[in-house]
Amino acid sequence: MSQPMHYQPTTGFAERARAAAGDPALRRGFRGAMDFLQAKRLAQFPDAGDLSALRDLGAAIRRHALENLPQLLEQLEAKLVANGVQVHWAETPAQANAIVLAIAHRIDAKRMVKGKSMVSEEVGLNHAMEAAGIEAMETDMGEYIVQLAGEGPSHIIMPAIHKTRQQIAELFAAKLPGVAYTENVDELIKIGREVLRRKFAAADIGLSGVNFAAADSGTLCLVENEGNGRMCTTVPRAHIAITGIEKVIARLDHVPLLNTLLPRSATGQAVETYQNFISGPRKADELDGPDEVHLILLDNGRSQAHADLQLRATLQCIRCGACMNHCPVYARIGGHAYGTTYPGPIGAIISPHLLGIGATAALATASTLCGACNEVCPVRIPITEILIRLRNEAQARPAAAGPLRGAGEARSALVSAIFRAWAAVYSHPALYRLVTWAMSRGRVLTPRAQGAWTGIRTPLIPAKKRLRDLLAQRRRQ
Ligand code: SF4
Numbered sequence: 001m002s003q004p005m006h007y008q009p010t011t012g013f014a015e016r017a018r019a020a021a022g023d024p025a026l027r028r029g030f031r032g033a034m035d036f037l038q039a040k041r042l043a044q045f046p047d048a049g050d051l052s053a054l055r056d057l058g059a060a061i062r063r064h065a066l067e068n069l070p071q072l073l074e075q076l077e078a079k080l081v082a083n084g085v086q087v088h089w090a091e092t093p094a095q096a097n098a099i100v101l102a103i104a105h106r107i108d109a110k111r112m113v114k115g116k117s118m119v120s121e122e123v124g125l126n127h128a129m130e131a132a133g134i135e136a137m138e139t140d141m142g143e144y145i146v147q148l149a150g151e152g153p154s155h156i157i158m159p160a161i162h163k164t165r166q167q168i169a170e171l172f173a174a175k176l177p178g179v180a181y182t183e184n185v186d187e188l189i190k191i192g193r194e195v196l197r198r199k200f201a202a203a204d205i206g207l208s209g210v211n212f213a214a215a216d217s218g219t220l221c222l223v224e225n226e227g228n229g230r231m232c233t234t235v236p237r238a239h240i241a242i243t244g245i246e247k248v249i250a251r252l253d254h255v256p257l258l259n260t261l262l263p264r265s266a267t268g269q270a271v272e273t274y275q276n277f278i279s280g281p282r283k284a285d286e287l288d289g290p291d292e293v294h295l296i297l298l299d300n301g302r303s304q305a306h307a308d309l310q311l312r313a314t315l316q317c318i319r320c321g322a323c324m325n326h327c328p329v330y331a332r333i334g335g336h337a338y339g340t341t342y343p344g345p346i347g348a349i350i351s352p353h354l355l356g357i358g359a360t361a362a363l364a365t366a367s368t369l370c371g372a373c374n375e376v377c378p379v380r381i382p383i384t385e386i387l388i389r390l391r392n393e394a395q396a397r398p399a400a401a402g403p404l405r406g407a408g409e410a411r412s413a414l415v416s417a418i419f420r421a422w423a424a425v426y427s428h429p430a431l432y433r434l435v436t437w438a439m440s441r442g443r444v445l446t447p448r449a450q451g452a453w454t455g456i457r458t459p460l461i462p463a464k465k466r467l468r469d470l471l472a473q474r475r476r477q
Contacts, residue, residue: 013339013362014452020333021456026162027332033161034324034331040268041322041376058261059380061254062316065246069306072215072248073297079218083280085293093123096298100125100207100240101132103294107238109134109204113196115222115229116140117209118156118319119242119298122341122354125207136207137199139228141192148175154335156342157266157321162334196228206232206290210243211262211318213295214252219279220295221255223262223272230276239290241278245297246306246315258318261378265320301353301405308403310389314349316379321346323373323383329366338363345373349386352393358409361394395419436466 020026045051065072077087090096096119104112112129114120114136126147129136138147142159146152149171153159160168165183172191173181179191208229212221220241222229233239249255263269282289305311324330324344335343340351340360348363364387373383394410425435439462446461453460465473 011359011362013337013366016337016339017333017366018455020337025164026334029162029164030331030334033158034326037268037325041265041325042268044264044268044270054257054261055378055380057257058318058378059316061249061258062318062379063313065249066306066312066315068250069245069248072250073245076213076215076218076248079215080220080280080295081218083218085218085220085280085295088294088296090123090296090298091300093298093300096123096242096296096300097125097128099294099296100205100242101128101134103238103240104129104132104134104205107204107292109238111199111203112136112205112207113139113199113203113228113232113236114143115206115208115232116143116159116224117207117242118153118341119209119244120207121152122300123242123298125242137196137203139196139199139226139232140224141189141226141228144192144196145171148172152336152341154343155321155324156319156344156346162336200228200231200235203232203236205238205240206234206236207240207242208232210241210247210295212255212258213243213248214255215248215250217252217279219252219277221252221259222276222278223259223274224276225267225269225273227274230274233276233278234288234290237291238294239278239281239292240294240296242296242298244315245299245302246317262318262320265322265376265378301355304403304405305350305353311353311386311403313381314346314353314386316381317346317350318379319346320378322376322378323381326372326376328368328370328372333366338366345383345387346381349381349383349390352390352404352406356406356409357390357394357404358406361390361410364390364394433468436462436468440464440466440469 080087088099090099103109112134120126126136138144140159142161143153145160145163145168149163154162165185165188168188169181169183172179172188176191176195182188208222210220211223213219214221222233222241224230249258259272259275263272278293281291281293302315305314321344323346324335327345330344338344338347340347340355340363342350345367348366351360351363367384367387369384369387371384374381377383390404393404393407395415396408396411425432443462443464446459448454448459450459
């Protein structure tokens with residue numbers, strides 16, 4: 001499988017995470033941004049009971065879609081084809097890129113404008129287009145900034161959240177001819193818009209993602225805040241939408257409920273600025289719209305996740321980013337440290353399906369299992385349960401290799417022995433009492449340097465008295 005060019009093997013995850021955690025400016029920036037987003041989300045859900053009911057409904061809609069995935073995908077394809085949309089299936093990133101290139105060559109396209117699409121990041125589309133001599137220009141302002149900087153997004157909703165105003169000002173002044181340094185945000189946005197307007201008008205292809213694909217009507221639903229998505233899907237003569245197979249939902253009337261959860265969980269907005277519903281190319285009596293519309297449905301490991309009843313929940317995700325915004329690990333290291341297209345908690349549970357558990361085993365360990373992600377996920381994905389499962393899969397004995405590609409690749413004899421010993425102690429009460437007694441009495445022998453743990457934390461030293469000793473003492477008093 002070809003990797004997106006910006007994908008970094010997760011073997012370097014610990015080093016990248018350490019470097020990010022040691023960068024005070026980056027930590028300050030992420031902490032401030034995450035605090036802001038958390039407060040905005042909270043303000044959107046003042047009633048815990050209402051929120052809980054909405055999350056139940058959101059989860060039910062997504063689970064129902066996944067339970068009926070094969071039938072819904074067939075129905076979606078039939079409806080879209082009837083509406084005049086050309087549907088393509090891609091098993092791998094390479095196949096997805098080849099489909100886009102074939103369309104581009106057929107219509108002799110030289111320029112593409114792109115709305116926000118994480119799946120296009122996942123397949124490394126920009127690099128494939130560049131290699132073929134086709135300009136692929138990001139038009140979401142955050143994506144445009146990171147593309148200009150030669151980086152990937154660090155957040156699935158706010159791609160340039162790692163950049164300060166000053167860094168963006170420097171970037172524009174350095175990369176855009178004739179642009180003077182300014183830290184005025186309105187000015188910076190105006191500069192970006194002027195560049196992008198010209199690109200929309202000259203583009204042959206507009207590429208977009210899909211938030212939800214309604215099977216009953218064959219409608220592609222796309223939400224955004226900048227209007228660039230609408231420009232990409234209406235101005236160029238061809239529109240290509242690309243999405244994972246899991247984005248299908250049974251009914252168009254499920255969209256309002258999901259759209260109630262998505263912006264409020266993501267950016268703390270009551271509603272997105274633009275909601276686009278695309279159901280086919282321009283008709284004879286219509287003034288605008290593309291001549292042709294394509295939908296590429298990408299698998300890339302999603303069928304593997306779908307085949308396992310526990311891991312299937314990963315595919316419920318509506319890509320709101322709330323789990324990142326509330327994750328104490330993500331808030332300290334930011335998105336680039338993960339080295340994968342999707343960072344944070346959702347990245348840790350989806351990336352093993354896209355890239356194999358061997359390459360991504362470290363990500364599942366980058367969690368305190370505090371459960372903040374579970375509590376905010378609008379579609380109730382049990383992220384921590386899946387993380388524990390992935391940790392086990394990464395360590396699985398080869399003979400018991402699970403359904404995940406690369407299961408057992410991170411197996412370590414030492415770690416396995418420690419966990420076996422721990423399990424034995426925990427399952428024999430007498431042994432547990434003896435070991436904890438010995439640990440509390442021998443606490444002075446505990447090494448103060450405990451490897452990576454004490455690199456940034458205080459050492460783990462057993463308490464002077466065990467809990468059972470304290471309770472016994474209290475009973476005697
Ligand atoms: S896992 Fe849940 S919280 Fe995280 S991005 Fe997906 S839907 Fe949002």
